[in-house]
Amino acid sequence: MPPDTGQLAVLTGNALKGHSRYDNPALGKTLRTLLNRLEEIGVLAWTMSITRGEASSIAPSATFTERVQAAGISLEDIGRLPGEEVILLSRKFELRGNVEDGKREAVEYTDTPATMAMREVMRDLNTFLAGADITFVDDGGDPVDTHQRTLRRHFTLRRDDAGERFDRCGRLFGGFWQYLKRDRRGGIRINGEKVAVLDYASMFPRLAYASVGAVPPEGDLYAIPGLEEYRRGVKLAVNCLLFDDHTNRKSWPADLTLASGTAEGAALPEGWTVARTRRAVLDRHPALAPCFGTGLGYSLMHTESMILVEVLNRLKAQGIVALGLHDGLLVPHAKAEAARTAMEEVGRKVTSMSLPVTVATLG
Structure with missing residues (x-):
């Protein structure tokens, strides 16, 4: 959806023209020429950036907006051309030695049968989702483009990976439902029906247990003595330890040190240092000691994505529309049990252990 400003960022530099599988061949001179002409005939306003590396922006003119509205054109009439790349590989930028700035660069790769x-x-x-009956009940919030359904798998290279590989991450992104706040997902309708949300319970630590061939204890794996009221903070801390590729972490990221004092704030309480939290987690889960500080999280995320893709395919074969949520999915309420069965069967097939699934109805 367009931002609140009504302006859309657009890249027009020559260096971006069709040099990789990720680029649109129209970028560069072709796009600039088109934007110039559209501005001349009063279709849009084009604000060119004068700062290197900063995107320009475009906005529809009042006249063009009126013509679109008069013609009854809606989001349903706007789509994406087929053929865009849906298998993405990227690597984080590295600055000042081992310090990363969080930005990523797309990696051009050679196709293989895989x-x-x-x-x-x-x-x-994506073809199945494009033809599905998916709507959203207006809740008075920001507009929701239910036609934004093109899913793409995002794979990651670590900074020390020398070659191409597709066994890190692989999560699905691009569906409008993924960007909706949890409290708005109840407005989604599939075939006119309210949706149920299904989640794998404590999935990441369970996948970590599976990776070392150990059986997890019963109950919520994020329930750590002394941190019972800080489940979300524990979850973030465990994920942090699983993604670290070293064991010398001295402090937590900012979102774990905000002293909000509640699970809703996703923070750990004051005094819960990295060392203290690690000890508490390992007291409850000693089998996970080999999993911390090795960067295992990227591989666990890949296993998670493999499970989800297979579940979505199984449900598609049954004619069931399912919307993926990384470690869970949304389905019509009447199909919740069929989806739970698929999730449990695929989870056991991939990990050789039981992955419990929770079900809740939204809306």
């Missing part, structure tokens, strides 16, 4: 097979699976899923 990447071509993954692309075919994703395009089949």
Whole structure:
């Protein structure tokens, strides 16, 4: 959806023109020429950036907006051209030695039978979703574009990876439902029906247990003595330890040190240092000691994505529309049990252990 400003960022530099699988060949001179002409005939206003590396912006003119409204054009009439890349590989930028700035660069890769097979699976899923009856009940909030359904798998390279590989991450992104706040997802309707949300319970630590061939204890794996009221903070801390590729972390990220004092604030209470929290987690989960500080999280995320993609494919084969949520999905309420069965069966197939699934109805 366009931002509140009504302006859309657009890249017009020559260096961006069709040099990789991720780029639109129209970028560069072709796009600049088109924008110039559209501005001349009063379709849009084009604000060119004078700062290197900063995007320009465009906005529809009042006259063009009136013509669109008069013609009854809606979001349903606007779509994406088929053929865009849906298997993405990227690497984090590295600055000042081992310090990363969080930005990523797209990595051009050579296709293999494996990447071509993954692309075919994703395009089949996207075709199925494109034809599905998915709507949203207006709740008075920001507009929701229910036609934003193109899913893409995002794979990651660590900074020390020398070659191309597709066994890190692989999560699905791009569906409008993924960007909706949790309290708004109840407005989604599939085939006119309210949706149920299904989640794998404590999935990341369970996948970590599976990776070392150990059986997790009963109950909520994020329930740590002394931190019972800080489940979300524990979850973030465990994920942090699983993604670290070293064991010398001295402090937590900012979102774990905000002294909000409640689970809702996603923070750990004062005094819970990295060392103290690590000890508490390992007291409850000693089998996970080999999993911390090795960067295992990227591989666990890949396992998670493999499970989700297979579940979505199974449900598609049954004619069930499912919207993926990384470690869970949304389905019509009447199909919740069929979805739970698929999730449990695929989870056991991939990990050789039981992955419990929770079900709740939204809306």
